[in-house]
Amino acid sequence: MDPMSSRISARISAISESATLAVDAKAKAMKAAGRPVIGFGAGEPDFPTPGYIVEAAIEAARDPRFHKYTPAGGLPELKQAIAAKTLRDSGYEVDASRVLVTNGGKQAVYQAFAALLDPGDEVLVVAPYWTTYPEAIKLAGGVQVDVVTDETTGYLASVEQLEAARTERTKVLLFVSPSNPTGAVYSREQVEAIGRWAAEHGLWVVTDEIYEHLVYGGTEFTSIATAVPELGDKVVILNGVAKTYAMTGWRVGWLIGPADVVKAATNLQSHATSNVANVSQMAALAAVSGDLSAVAEMREAFDRRRKTMVRMLNDIPGVVCPEPMGAFYVYPSVKALLGKEIRGRRPQTSAELAELILEEAEVAVVPGEAFGTPGYFRLSYALGDDDLVEGVSRLQKLLAEAS
Numbered sequence: 307m308d309p310m311s312s313r314i315s316a317r318i319s320a321i322s323e324s325a326t327l328a329v330d331a332k333a334k335a336m337k338a339a340g341r342p343v344i345g346f347g348a349g350e351p352d353f354p355t356p357g358y359i360v361e362a363a364i365e366a367a368r369d370p371r372f373h374k375y376t377p378a379g380g381l382p383e384l385k386q387a388i389a390a391k392t393l394r395d396s397g398y399e400v401d402a403s404r405v406l407v408t409n410g411g412k413q414a415v416y417q418a419f420a421a422l423l424d425p426g427d428e429v430l431v432v433a434p435y436w437t438t439y440p441e442a443i444k445l446a447g448g449v450q451v452d453v454v455t456d457e458t459t460g461y462l463a464s465v466e467q468l469e470a471a472r473t474e475r476t477k478v479l480l481f482v483s484p485s486n487p488t489g490a491v492y493s494r495e496q497v498e499a500i501g502r503w504a505a506e507h508g509l510w511v512v513t514d515e516i517y518e519h520l521v522y523g524g525t526e527f528t529s530i531a532t533a534v535p536e537l538g539d540k541v542v543i544l545n546g547v548a549k550t551y552a553m554t555g556w557r558v559g560w561l562i563g564p565a566d567v568v569k570a571a572t573n574l575q576s577h578a579t580s581n582v583a584n585v586s587q588m589a590a591l592a593a594v595s596g597d598l599s600a601v602a603e604m605r606e607a608f609d610r611r612r613k614t615m616v617r618m619l620n621d622i623p624g625v626v627c628p629e630p631m632g633a634f635y636v637y638p639s640v641k642a643l644l645g646k647e648i649r650g651r652r653p654q655t656s657a658e659l660a661e662l663i664l665e666e667a668e669v670a671v672v673p674g675e676a677f678g679t680p681g682y683f684r685l686s687y688a689l690g691d692d693d694l695v696e697g698v699s700r701l702q703k704l705l706a707e708a709s
C-alpha cells in the first residue's frame with residue numbers, strides 16, 4: 307500500500323495543488339533570487355482597496371461589538387446590504403434571510419456544492435474552467451462532466467453542447483459569465499436559452515457572478531437568476547467583493563439561494579469557520595452599500611490593457627487570442643507553437659512551453675493544463691501598463707524564434 311494513502315485520507319490526497327499558485331510560487335522565488343520576472347499569473351486587481359472601505363474597517367476594529375462572535379451566517383446589516391445590492395445590480399429581488407456571508411467566494415463555491423451534491427450527482431462544467439471548481443465538486447462527492455469549448459466560439463458553450471453532456475444523473479449546471487480563465491461573456495439571448503434549457507430539465511443552476519462589473523466594449527452582464535424566472539428557486543448565486551472592490555485579501559463573499567440550501571450551508575459554515583471576520587464584514591458593508599465609481603476606474607485601466615494585450619499577442623505567429631469581453635484574463639491558444647524548436651528545446655505541451663518561457667524570458671504565464679484545456683495560456687492583465695508591454699514584448703521576442 308502506498309504509505310501516503312494510509313496517512314492522508316483518500317478524499318484529501320485526491321486534491322491537486324493549485325497550478326496557478328504553483329506558477330506564482332516559482333515566479334516569486336525567481337524574483338526573490340533577483341531575476342526580473344514579470345508575472346501574468348495573478349488573479350487579483352493591482353489596485354489598493356478604496357480608502358473609504360479601509361476607513362470603515364478601522365472604525366469597526368475599534369468597536370467592541372465586533373470583537374465578539376457574531377451570527378455564523380453574517381452580520382444582519384451586511385446581509386441586508388447584499389440583498390439591496392443584488393436588486394440594484396442584477397434586478398434580482400431576494401430577502402436578506404437568503405444570503406449567507408462566506409470567507410470569500412471560494413467558501414461559497416465549496417458550500418454550495420457540499421449542500422447540493424450527493425455521491426454520483428453530475429455537474430456540467432464548461433471548460434476551460436477555474437481551478438477550484440473540480441476540487442469543490444470532488445470533495446462533495448460529485449462527478450464533474452466537462453463541456454469543452456475553444457477559441458472558435460470565443461469559449462462559449464451552446465445549448466446543444468450542454469444537452470449532449472446531460473444524463474439522468476445531471477443535477478447542476480455551473481454557469482460562469484464573465485468567465486475565469488477565458489473572459490468570455492454570454493449575451494442575454496444566450497443566457498436565456500441556456501437558463502430555459504436548464505429549467506426545462508429541472509436542473510439546478512449555480513451561477514458565479516464574481517466578475518459581474520468587469521465587462522468591456524459595451525458588453526452587458528446578465529444574471530441568469532433574473533433573466534430566467536422559470537428556474538424558480540433552483541438557483542444559487544455566488545459572488546463577493548474581491549474583484550469589484552480590489553478586496554481579495556479581505557475574504558468576503560456570499561451565497562444566495564433558497565431557504566433550505568442557505569440553512570444547510572450555514573449549518574456547515576457554523577462548524578467550519580463560524581462568522582467571517584467582523585472587521586472584513588464591515589469593510590464589505592461599506593463596499594456594497596457605496597457606489598461603483600472605484601470599479602469604473604479600474605475597468606477603464608483594464609480595458610486599455612486588454613486591448614494592448616490582445617493586439618500584441620495576436621502579432622505573435624502561432625498565437626491565437628480571441629478578444630475577451632469580461633474579467634481580466636486573456637486565454638490565447640498556443641497549439642501551433644507546440645513541437646517547434648525554441649532555444650534548443652521542443653516543448654510538446656503548454657505546461658512545458660510555459661516553463662521554457664519562465665526560464666528563458668522571465669515571464670510567468672499559467673498553462674491551460676490548469677484549466678482543463680492543454681494547448682493554451684492564461685495571462686492576467688491586472689498589472690501595470692509598462693510591465694504588461696515589457697512582458698508581452700519578451701514573449702514576442704522569444705516565440706519569434708520558434709522554428
Ligand SMILES: Cc1ncc(COP(=O)(O)O)c(C=O)c1O
Binds near residue numbers: 514547554
Ligand atoms: C470565477 C471565480 N469565482 C470565485 C473566486 C473567488 O474569489 P474569492 O474567494 O477571493 O472571493 C474567484 C477568484 O479567483 C474566481 O476567479
